[in-house]
Amino acid sequence: MRLPSASAYLLEYFTPKGGDQSGYNHLHYIGLSYLQGAYVASHHFTIVAGDYLIPFNTYNDRLSPIWIGNYQDGPLIANLSYSSSGSGLGGMLRGNAIQRSKYSIDYSYYYSTRSANEQFTASRGSGGRASLYLPEQRLEAGLSYDRLLQGTHENFYGAHAWWEPKDTAFRLRSEFARGQHAEGYWVEADYRTRAFGGLDSLIGRIEPVFRMQQTFRRDTIVSDGLPPMNTQRAEFGFDYNLPHNTRIITSYARQFSSTGNENVWETGIVYRFLFPAWKGKQQ
Amino acid sequence: MSSKQFIFGVLILASVSALAVGAQQNSTLATPATKHSAAQKQAARRQDEGERVFQQNCSRCHTAPEGFSPRISGTIVRHMRVRASLSQHDEEELLHFFNP
Numbered sequence: 001m002r003l004p005s006a007s008a009y010l011l012e013y014f015t016p017k018g019g020d021q022s023g024y025n026h027l028h029y030i031g032l033s034y035l036q037g038a039y040v041a042s043h044h045f046t047i048v049a050g051d052y053l054i055p056f057n058t059y060n061d062r063l064s065p066i067w068i069g070n071y072q073d074g075p076l077i078a079n080l081s082y083s084s085s086g087s088g089l090g091g092m093l094r095g096n097a098i099q100r101s102k103y104s105i106d107y108s109y110y111y112s113t114r115s116a117n118e119q120f121t122a123s124r125g126s127g128g129r130a131s132l133y134l135p136e137q138r139l140e141a142g143l144s145y146d147r148l149l150q151g152t153h154e155n156f157y158g159a160h161a162w163w164e165p166k167d168t169a170f171r172l173r174s175e176f177a178r179g180q181h182a183e184g185y186w187v188e189a190d191y192r193t194r195a196f197g198g199l200d201s202l203i204g205r206i207e208p209v210f211r212m213q214q215t216f217r218r219d220t221i222v223s224d225g226l227p228p229m230n231t232q233r234a235e236f237g238f239d240y241n242l243p244h245n246t247r248i249i250t251s252y253a254r255q256f257s258s259t260g261n262e263n264v265w266e267t268g269i270v271y272r273f274l275f276p277a278w279k280g281k282q283q
Numbered sequence: 284m285s286s287k288q289f290i291f292g293v294l295i296l297a298s299v300s301a302l303a304v305g306a307q308q309n310s311t312l313a314t315p316a317t318k319h320s321a322a323q324k325q326a327a328r329r330q331d332e333g334e335r336v337f338q339q340n341c342s343r344c345h346t347a348p349e350g351f352s353p354r355i356s357g358t359i360v361r362h363m364r365v366r367a368s369l370s371q372h373d374e375e376e377l378l379h380f381f382n383p
Contacts, residue, residue, distance in 0.1 A: 038365045040364060040365060042370075043364075043368050043369055043370040043371075043373070044368075046365055046368065048365070061366075062344050062366075063344060067345070068344055068345045094365075094368060095368045096368040096370075099370075106368050133339075133343075135339045140343065162343065164342070164343060166338075199346075241346070243349065244349060244350060245348055245349055245350070272348070274351065274355055274358070274359070275355070276354060276355060276358050
């Protein structure tokens with residue numbers, strides 16, 4: 001939703017939140033993923049206030065929208081940050097610290113207060129992320145840090161590296177996170193070919209994906225969202241990008257753990273639609 | 284999962300990645316050979332600039348959305364200006380890229 005007369009303000013929200021129900025049932029719910037207002041002072045400095053997605057590593061605030069992700073499930077380490085809900089309630093500063101033709105550095109810093117409200121659950125904490133991007137190499141690397149400022153005051157560290165070669169539809173993304181009691185990583189590759197009539201051809205719309213992930217427990221305290229035992233998972237996905245912002249997402253995963261190995265089959269269809277909640281001015 | 288199986292999995296991923304990049308780099312992009320007037324060239328340059336902004340920012344996470352009206356594109360681009368820390372110039376070029 002955009003305010004009509006303020007060129008530098010943005011008030012927006014996104015819904016619904018993803019669920020993790022499995023099997024056939026009639027469960028359904030609706031919830032807010034974020035509800036935030038932003039003031040764009042410049043591209044170096046943006047102030048965000050409200051309920052926002054925490055910028056820890058990349059998955060939570062960049063890949064978790066269901067119309068972006070290549071898999072229905074997020075990675076196992078997605079919950080490994082100071083807030084298991086993935087949301088913060090408070091303020092955030094973000095922007096481009098440096099932008100040159102050969103490189104750019106962007107940053108995010110946030111502070112969140114504690115909230116037990118059903119729609120705005122949050123823990124008190126602060127943290128941030130800094131990323132370096134090399135546009136010629138299409139290479140991005142960054143570091144993240146979170147600190148829980150209530151209870152046990154735990155620290156969380158993250159690192160990510162992305163490579164998306166120029167003039168290709170190939171992407172290689174990876175992420176590592178380390179918490180007080182567990183750590184893990186994921187590596188994901190996806191590809192679409194232009195060789196048979198471009199990305200919008202019958203063949204070009206096919207998108208094979210592969211993700212490898214591992215989690216490790218550092219001690220026996222299971223206070224995060226990671227599996228209770230060391231776990232490895234290899235996932236093979238096959239997505240099809242239909243016209244009009246529609247995607248079919250299908251994957252098979254084999255998970256290995258000392259508690260038992262298992263297969264995970266998933267398929268779904270995602271249709272993205274968007275309508276302005278407020279009549280904006282014509283650009 | 285043994286360490287041998289895991290290393291084998293990583294090797295497969297690396298091989299697929301290398302083949303994918305190689306195949307893509309060998310393929311040629313179709314470029315229409317048409318004659319442009321000065322105005323058309325300027326519009327094309329602007330389109331290229333918008334595409335460059337899109338490739339260096341938006342496409343790092345997702346592909347281009349299809350078929351949105353100029354008014355909705357404005358909302359999307361404003362949203363992305365906050366998310367990707369885009370400048371006003373980038374925002375204008377993106378709008379032109381989505382709705383030439």
